[in-house]
Amino acid sequence: MRTKNTTFLNVMHKNWVRFGYKHTLLAILVAFLTILLLDTAIIAVILEFFQHLQYIGGFVGGMMLVSTFLAAPAIVLLLSVADNVSLLPLVLIATIGSVFGDWLILKFLQDEIALELRPLAKKLNIKRRLSHLQKSKLRHLVTAIGAFVIMLPTPDELGLSLMGIGHLKRSRILLICFFLDFIGIYGLLVLGRNLV
Secondary structure, three states, rough: OOOOHHHHHHHHHHHHHHHOOHHHHHHHHHHHHHHHHHHHHHHHHHHHHHHOOOHHHHHHHHHHHOOOOHHHHHHHHHHHOOOOOOHHHHHHHHHHHHHHHHHHHHHHHHHHHHHHHHHHHHHHHHHHHHHHHOOOOOHHHHHHHHHHHOOOOOOOOOHHHHHHHHHOHHHHHHHHHHHHHHHHHHHHHHHHHHHO
């Protein structure tokens, strides 16, 4: 015999499956939880844990660096790891982490959230405006601005979105991200070492 809890869970599961904005809601919840955790002792403990893992901490720091909400702790983590390891291997490993983070952002934003929000974008004429921009001569300038944003040791979401307007293949975007992130992370760590 089914209990009330099992029935409730089944109803919740069915509603979740039918809900059209699952990934968008999850992204909002993750952003909200990240903001709540950033100003707590938990983040300090996590950063200290990854700092002791040295190059693994560098990979995680690179992955975090591409996210708007995690960029500041990522910079702290990378600078603290840089005090204990060789610079170039750390930059390379952090760059691989950042490209992995960029791939996750592209996959999640383009493959999941963009699909969910496509009907809304169509209603608001955003899709038509983007289509005009993608066909105009400005798309190369927008792509170049996106590449510049990615090179900075700042979150990559905006840069990836701008580069996506240029209709570049994902593999090409990630290759460009590798070189630009390498330059950005190298510059950040050299500057950080010289300031300390």
